[in-house]
Amino acid sequence: MVATPTVLEPGALPPGAAELRSRVREFLAETPFTARCDSWLTGADPAFSRRLGERGWLGMTLPERYGGHGRSPLERFVVIEELLAAGAPVGAHWIADRQTGPSVLANGTEEQKERFLPAIARGECFFAIGMSEPDSGSDLASVRTRAKRDGDGWRLHGTKVWTSGAHIAHAILVLARSAPRSDDRHAGLSQFIVALPDERVTIRPIRGLASEHHFNEVVLDGVFVPGSMVLGRIGDGWRQVTAELAYERSGPERLLSTFMLVRLLHGRAPDAAARRALGGLTARLWSLRQASLAVAGALARGDTPELPAALVKDLGTRFEREVVEAARAHAGVEPDLGSPDPLARALAESVVQAPGFTLRGGTNEILRGIVARGLGVR
Incomplete structure (x- = not known):
């Protein structure tokens, strides 16, 4: 018997999302940092993390009683989408904010919640x-x-x-x-x-x-x-870990690790072939974003969308690698980590990280097996 898959509604952002997005952009414009591809993994700056905590942009979905801000996963989606699109150095707090905080909230003792959650929200406690x-x-x-x-x-x-x-x-x-x-x-x-x-x-x-x-x-x-x-x-570790992986696998970071390349290439597309490639990437990115947003909406409703999260991670990380290949074909520059050209630098950063895109957080083969079992076809 084939299982009925979880049906997710298309993602929609809450009222106030545009104003929140503007505030994040203003913060990024006035805050000095070195932008880079794959910044949620390779860009760790504890001082930057603390500044985000001061603005209430860490621990956003945690209850106020534990130092959080009681906001929805969709509001958090807006903030992290802007941070990732800018290549901001969010790697220090990323794991604690993304998944450990929600896991401690769901499974932890009162002592654990009081010890760790306020510090995570302040940007003062990082987890691996x-x-x-x-x-x-x-x-x-x-x-x-x-x-x-x-x-x-x-x-x-x-x-x-x-x-x-x-x-x-x-x-x-x-x-x-x-x-x-x-x-x-x-x-x-x-x-x-x-x-x-x-x-x-x-x-x-x-x-x-x-x-x-x-x-x-x-x-x-x-x-x-x-x-x-x-x-x-x-x-009960297996149940806890699989619930935690829904947070790990479905966020914008699974689509936006190479977004800087898309943005930089947009300003330099030298010919019609490059523009066609860029248009195709942009269209796919938008559809994948809607899928990721739908998972965030499910999390906001209290669901645990493990299968859709696995699918978003599979499709998103393949897309990220395709962005690298398109940039190599059409950017007209050689990848160079030491180049003053931001496109050459971003391309080099992406090239060395790309082999890991479809491995970290679960290989694509494992993810497809999870989806197949969930649908009852394996």
Whole structure:
């Protein structure tokens, strides 16, 4: 029997969105920063994050009682869309604001909410997520990091890789196996909040093609986690993680990592072929934006649109790579990280990051499997 897929209404922004967008643009125009492609991953500036927090643009959807601003995911959509389109350095707070904050709100204890959420909203607490592991790819159910009882807490042993921002994070949310494997591969997984730095946590850089540092290997060598820092219920980690991934996979960052190239190419399209390519990219970007906006609307209604989020991530990250190829074909410049030409620089930044677009946050093959299972055809 084929399952009935979740139906999402086309996205629509709330009243006041235009005024909010204007305020963000004014802030960006008066705030000095170095714009870059893929800024939500590679552009980390803690001072910039704190300035956003001062303006109420972090923790926007969190309740006011926890230092948030009680605004809708659609209002947050407007803010992050402008930040990403400008290439602003939002990488330091990105994970905490995008997914850890909502996850702590949904699953955390009162102590955890009071400790972390106000600091996230101020831009003073950054999180990393410890999901991926060596030799596991996107198969989170194959997690080998172990959590063993130790008095009133737990000891964690294992290694995480591709851990964005761990070197500047104040804490890492670790998915670990808290019970022996069983026939149910998704059972026995739990989430633990590990405060950083810790002498039993070793963080090693994983450098990219241009020697940039945003990924890390994180080794957990018996780090102690008190029982008060278990997120949610022991054994409920898989449900919590899959709900969290709806936030990770569906936002504008899955469409806009290479938007600077579209904008810069628009000002330089040298011939009819370039203009046709640019027109096609713009049309596709608008349709993908509507899909992402529809997921944000579902989140605003309290839904957990895991399948549509996976689809947005699949289509969006493929689009981002196609933008790079179109720019290489029509920009008329060579990629050069040291060039004074912003188009040559942005092209170089995109070229070195593009191999990861369809890998991070779940490979496209894994995402298509999730969609197929959700539709009952696999």
